[in-house]
Amino acid sequence: MKSANQGGGCGIKDSLDDAIPNGDEMFAAVKVMKILTLVLTNSLGNYEWTYLKQMDDEGRTFVHNFQKSIAEIQKEIICRNEAVEKGNNENQIKEYPYELLLPDRVLNSISS
Numbered sequence: 001m002k003s004a005n006q007g008g009g010c011g012i013k014d015s016l017d018d019a020i021p022n023g024d025e026m027f028a029a030v031k032v033m034k035i036l037t038l039v040l041t042n043s044l045g046n047y048e049w050t051y052l053k054q055m056d057d058e059g060r061t062f063v064h065n066f067q068k069s070i071a072e073i074q075k076e077i078i079c080r081n082e083a084v085e086k087g088n089n090e091n092q093i094k095e096y097p098y099e100l101l102l103p104d105r106v107l108n109s110i111s112s
Contacts, residue, residue, distance in 0.1 A: 041107045041108050041109075042107070042108050043103065043104045043105065043106060043107060043108065044070060044103050044104075044106040044107065044108055045063070045066050045067045045070045045103065045108070046067075046108065047063060047108065070103040071103075073103055074102060074103045074104060077098055077102055077103075078102075080097075080098065081097035081098060081099070084096070084097050084098075085097055
C-alpha cells in the first residue's frame with residue numbers, strides 16, 4: 001500500500017501530522033496557559049496588612065464598612081442565584097445564575 005507521499009497521494013495525512021503538536025509541545029502550551037491564568041491578587045475589598053497599617057483609623061473603618069457592604073451584596077447575589085437555579089426547568093434553562101462579577105471574583109487592583 002502506498003503512503004500519502006508516495007505517488008498519487010495528496011499529502012493530507014502528512015500535513016495534518018505536521019500541524020498537530022507532539023506531547024512535549026502540548027504540555028509546554030498547557031504550562032504557559034497555567035502561568036498566564038494565575039490569580040495573583042486578592043478579591044475586592046481584601047487588602048494586605050501592609051496597606052491597612054498605613055491607614056488611619058478612619059481609613060480602616062471605611063475599609064471595614066466597604067467589606068461589610070461587599071459581603072451583603074455577595075449574599076444577595078448568592079440567594080438570587082439559588083432562586084434562579086431552583087426556578088429553572090431541568091430540560092430548559094430559563095435563566096443563568098449571575099457569577100461574573102460576584103464580589104469575591106472581582107480582583108483588587110492594588111494587591112500584590
